[in-house]
Amino acid sequence: MAQPISPSSNDAECDSGFALLEILAALAIVALVAAMSLPHLSQASRAMALRVRSAEITALLRHDRNTAMEQGRPVLSAVDPQRRTVFSGASGRKVVLPDSTVMRIESSGRLQAAGRRGFVFQADGRALGGVLSIEGTNVTYRIAVNPLTSGVTLSEVH
Structure with a gap:
């Protein structure tokens, strides 16, 4: 009987554990x-x-604006920059921002003179508008309320 030319190809003991080693190396790369x-x-x-x-x-x-026009009465959307909270005057709902954000409001001078901060939507479609800036770690969002049309727009500031 002839001896094989390459005896290692039939030797199973050399390959034992090699697949396990490959799997462990792949898992280490994925974890890294x-x-x-x-x-x-x-x-x-x-x-x-x-x-x-x-x-x-x-x-x-926008919901507060629509409610003001539907019900024929002014609606105040109150903004509390210290607590980073916006309150709906129509639904009572509130949105609270995370602690890591900064909120700044530039609203109508008439509204600030009355001691309030926020936006007032009138029944005729106008608003005491302004700009609400929401500053995060790497991004700033700007919500603007147009005083003539009471349109509310959201934009990202780079």
């Missing part, structure tokens, strides 16, 4: 990549959460 990308994912999720909250505030203001 996941650990490196985790801080970026959490930062992106915070930015997305701030964008969602800004959109909620925009929807709240």
